[in-house]
Amino acid sequence: MLKQFALKKTWQLNFLFLNMLASPCLIAQGLPELPSIIQPTPAVAELGKYGTYPVSMNTGIPNISFPLFEVNVAEISLPFSLSYHAGGIKVNQEATEVGLGWSISGNMIIHRNVLGTPDEMPEGNFNMAVMDFDEFYAKVSQGGYSEIEENYYDLKASADGAGRDTRPDMFNYNLPGKSGQFMYASDRTYMTFPYEPIKILRNTMGSNYAFSIIDEKGIEYRFRDINKILIDDSPQPRNNYITDWYVTEIVSRTKKDTVYFEYETCGYVKEQKSYYQMMESNASGLEEESYSIVGQEEMRLKRISYRLGEVIFNYNTQRLDRTQSSAKSLDNIRVYDLNDKLVKGFDFSYDYFTANFGLSGYPDSDTKRLKLLSFSETSAAGSDMYKKYEFDYESNISIPRKGEFSQDLWGYFNGKLNFSLIPSKSVQGNDFYLSDLYGTTYCCQNPTTAEQNTTYNIGSANRAVDTSKVRMCILKKITYPTKGYTTFKFESNCYTSELVGTPTVVYGAGLRIANIKNYDFDGALESFEEYKYGVSENGLGEKLFNEDLLFKDYDDYTQEFWEGEMPYTGGCTGRASSWHRKYMGLEVYSALNYNGGNLIYPEVNHYQGTDLSNLSKTKYEYNLVSESILDAPAVYEPKRYLNSGNYANLCHNWTDSQLVKKTSYSKSGGVYTPIYLEEFIYNEIYSKTDYGLLFKELQKYIEATCIRTPGSGGSPYYFIANEFLYKSRAYRMTEKKETSYLPTTSEALVQTTTMSYDNTDHMQMTVSTTTSSDGKTLVNKMYYPDDITSASYLLGGTLTTLQNNAINRLNSDGDIHNVVVPIQREVYQDDNSNGAGDASELISLQRTNFKDWGGSVVLPEEISTLKGVYNSSSNPLQSRIYYHDYDDKGNPIEVSTASGIHIYYIWGYNNQYPVAKIENFTSAQASNVQSLINAVVSASDSDDSQADEDLLRTALSNLRDSSYLSGAMLSTYTYDPLVGMTSMTDPKGYTTYYLYDAFNRLQFVKDDSGKVLSENEYHYKGQ
Structure with missing residues (x-):
């Protein structure tokens, strides 16, 4: 009898649920096999090691997450996890419903960043293309009195985000395994960043402007529930607009399955303050405060339902760190099968981080932050058994209240007793000379000579990074059900700054991981991982931002006004102007980020092992492909438009950091020697551009009682604009070179593979060429629906009209949109070394012919192959x-196979699992036993207990005894839905039983007489 124990090792135990219907296998040589319909017999739950946290090497942020559950139906697969973002906790960061820094990943959302006028407004981008530079220039050109007046107010409305749109809104989307941005382009199609072969649709009916995204596999995600935001600025309120769309349905490719998402609204109101210091003509430059009240209709996920079961999220406990009665923490998650039977559950336990820095007397909503103490997987049987994961956080650093000014420029705690957010600096008066704003000598009243010779003190805050404080509230330890544990050590990011001219090493932009240690339940070190960053481990990263713009914390403009109302005539005696510089105190200098970080590390060395004196090493080297709207030709310098307040919103920087080299080393005698090298080359395979308009009201006009409009003779310099480019791109790996160094010689084995991507409608690799060390080259060619331009396009014979029509439904213009399904694969031996894969070099070919089975069901009808060179007569x-x-x-x-027997399947449990496999049996014969088949299906659909399962076995036995199956071989199966197979009976009638423990892990395998064939025991310390 087999027994397996969880020993001192700290293991993670997960069940793998297999996809029942795999795509047809693509085999280079040999005959294709029948698809695997029946899942393998249950094996021991996969023993995956606790403490395994992959790190995004080029950003230094570890992926700390715990798989919770998956929703799997048809081709839809939705994993949900409890995830922690380890880049650092900011002073004003609000905790989610599962605690500070934590989130439930798997939620799908479209979030909008409104730029200019909201796109759905009458003059927004959805209804008319954004203003281009020619249109802008025509409006600012001189004209008659009425024309200047009309154009002034038109442009004024655009500057205020209420008139003609100047920039498309940017939408951020999140799908399973995919995320990015999109916008509505001037050609009235959607551009994605980076480019993806997805289809985006917008419903213009109703008030929520719902979106649908159809991915490359033909799965449709419908976003209909919304968040609205209302910003009540002091003193002028703005209209509300939609910021978020939540997924409400996911529809399978065949349109036969839908996963539904339900939400509940929890309103959220927050006062947001901003601080500024105004320097202007004859002004003292006092610091001032403004505020806005933000009302947002937050949504939280309540229920997921589909034909195989449902998932319920329960929020019951009132939160102290929020003021609204509807603000509650997530207490538990419950997963049920289609018969409302509990499959698994998760309970969450909380406390609070409480502020202990600065002044007292603030309410709990300011001083408390929700803290996740632990979560437990509860047993499906509802017993007291559970698997508990506990969390410890940094506790030796003081905690400020939310809204405290003790922040560095990135928003992290720095322990400084600040009384504002405006950084302290001294500015010479001649720096306020503003003529260069216009690019001409025309300006306004510039600083006087006395003002130019005066040194002004701006701000008072110390916004420097304190590397000892930035780790406030960060996660530092995870304890597992085994009582083994993992510790994390974080350190500050750093980079080279050229802001003051001389390159200087500075800290900032949050945290990176320094090391990860895993211990067993006795406290013995099991494994160690250490990360060293930068070229030659100098610790320095590459910036993803323009320092001159990110840290430009002011905005320059001028004002023009009429003065001196003339008696009797009502006219004005003259016009005057003044200069203004507004210094801003921002909570966060929002730089652009990549994978959650603001820096990219070009090199990272990863050390790991169990012996601290003999760690293995892997070096990762990255490139940085970066493009910004600032790269576009400019009429005016971008610095005139951009500053700390709008840089991240306006300066979209689409960045790809690509792994170009990975070297594995062994260590001997204190020396690291390379043993394996991988090198990668990438190329741009798609590019599309569109435009927007950087737009600014440079000279503000102040209405007077004597005249209320700019009128004739007004300045043409009220507004400036510059057209810039958006660029949608896609990069793919085009070459991979692998070098294995032989340990006993200086020789090396080299294998090189080149890849081509010839169709951006699907973005799949179409040709790969692999050359090994012996000089032999294999060429693989792949064809997808969009590659097939006619019925006679493919090598191997012409498609029938029905086959070609079915493929057309799968392509990017078709209604199914399954653009990544392979149609044909060809393998060539490149004997003439031209890399082309000539027809005379063909060694194998495999084609999948599709059929329109009705409705949206377009699936394979047959798989055909050949070996050797194709010939329509001799080798078809x-x-x-x-x-x-x-x-x-x-x-x-x-x-069936061409020469083999037919296999007939009966699907039960609401069409979820095959309950019978009948070999040497056809659909025509099934009509003779349809009543018995119906009884089997009905019994499986009702299987909710051991008694129900016995009734199902009886129905299967009745089918087995039918005389119509006398020449067939019947295998039957029973299941616990969402858990696994419970029994398998072979054609001889021999039954094997599979029994599960309270956590739905395989515990016993028994034979037909109840004898235990194998047993699996799972021990945790304390159990």
């Missing part, structure tokens, strides 16, 4: 596997 393509029928969920009912 031959059919090998046939799919004869599918059920209404897209599950195969009958399959």
Whole structure:
């Protein structure tokens, strides 16, 4: 009898649920096999080691997450995890419903950043293309009195975000395994950043302007529930607009399955303050405060439902760190099968981080932050058994209240007793000379000579980074159900700054991981990982931002006004102007980020092992492909438009950091020697550009009682604009070189693979060429629906009209949009070394022919192959596997090989699992036993207990005893839905049983007589 124990090692135990219907196998040589319909017999729950946290090497941010559950139905697969962002906790960061720094990943959302006028407004980008530079220039050109007046107020409205739009809004989307941005372009199509072969649709009916995204596999994500935001600025309120769209339905490719998402609203109101210091003509430059009240209709996920079950999120406990009665923490998650039987559950336990720095007397909503203490996976049986994960955080650093001014420029705690957010600096008066704003000598009243010779003190805050404070509230330890644990050590990011001219090493932009240690339950070190950053481990990263713009914390403009109302005539005696510089105190200097970080490290050395004196090493080297709207030709310098307040919103920088080299080393005698090298080359394979308008009201006009409009003779310099480019791009790996260094010689084995991507409609690799050390080269060619331009396009024979029509439904213009499904694969031996894969060099070919089965069901009908060089007469393509029928969920009912027997499947448990496999049996024969089949399906759908399962076995036994199956071989299966197989009966009638413990892990395997064949024991310390 087999027994397995969880020993001192700290293991993570997960069940793997297999996709029941895999895509047809693509085999370079040999005959294709029948698809694997029946899942393998249950094995021990996969023993994956606790303490494994992959790190994004080029940003230094570890991926700390715990898989919770998955929603799997048809081709839809939705994993949900409890995730922690370890880049640092900011002073004004609000905790989510699962605690500070934590989130439930898997939620799908579209978030909008409104730029200019909201796109859905009458003059917004959805209704008319954004203003271009020619249109702007025409409006600022001189004209008659009425024309200047009309154009002035038109441009004024655009500057205020209420008139003609100047920039498309930017939408951020998040799908399973994919995220990015999109905007509505001037050609009235959606551009994605980076480019992805997805289809975006917008419903213009109703008031929520719902979106749908269809991914490259044909799965549709519908976003209909919304968040609205209302900003009540002091003193002028703005209209509300939609900021977020939440996924409400996910529809399978066949349109036969839908996953539904339900939310509940929890309103959120917050006062946001901003601080500024105004320097202007004849002004003292006192610091001032403004504020806005932000009302946002927050949504939280309440329920996920689909035909196989549901997931419930329960929020019951009132939060102390929020003022609204609807603000509650997530108490638990419950996963149920289709019969409302509990499959698994998760309970969450909380406390609060409480402020202990600065002044007292503030309410809990300012001084407390929700803290996740632990979460537990509860047993499906509802017993007291549970698997508990506990969290410890940095506790030796003082904690400020939310809203405290003790922040560095990135928003992290720095322990300084500041009384504002405006950084302290001294500015010479001649720096306020503003003529260069216009690019001409025309300006306003510039500083006087006395003012130019005066040194002004701006701000009072110390916004420097304190590397000892930035770790405030950060996670530092995780304890597992085994009582083994992992510790994390974080350190500040750093980079080279050229802001003051001389390159200077500065700290900032949050945290990076320094080391990770794993211990067993006795406190013995099991493994150690250490990370050293920068070229030659100098610790320095590359900036993703323009320092001159990010740290430009002021905005320059002028004002023009009429003065001196003339008696009797009502006119004005003259016009005057003044200069203004507004210094801003911002909570966060919002730089652009990549994968959660503001820096990219070009080199990272990763050391790991169990012996601290003999750690293995892997070096990762990255490039940085960066492009910004600032790269576009400029009429005016971008610095006239951009500053700390708008830089991140306006300066979209699409950045790709690509791994170009990975070297593995062994260590001997204190010396590291390379043993394996991987080198990668990337190329841009897609590019599309569009435009927007950087737009600014440079000279503000102040209405007077004697005249209220600019009128004739007004300045043409009220507004400036510059057209800039948006660029949608896609990069793909085009070469991979692998070098294995032989340990006993100086020789090396080298294998090189080149890749081509010839169709951006699907972005899949279409040709790969692999050359090994012996000089032999194999060429692989792949074809997808969009590659097939006619029925006769493919090597191997012409498609039938029905086959070609089915493929057309799969391509990017078709209604199915399954653009990544492979149609044909060809393998060549490149004997003439030209890399082309000539027809005379063909060694194998495999084609999948699709059929329109009705509705949205377009699935394989047959798989054909050939070996050797194709010849329509002597070596034609031959059919090998046939799919004869599918059920209404897209599950195969009958399959066969060209020369073999037919196999018939019966699907039960609400079409989730195959409950019977009948070999040497066809759909035509099934009509003779349809009543018995119906009884099997009905019994499986009702299987909710051991008694129900016995009834199902009886129905399966009745089917087995039918005389119509006398020449067939029947295998039958029973299941606990969302858990696994509970029994398998082979054609001889021998049954094997699979029993699970309270956590739905395989515990026993028994034979037909109840004898234990194998046993799995799972021990945790304290159990």
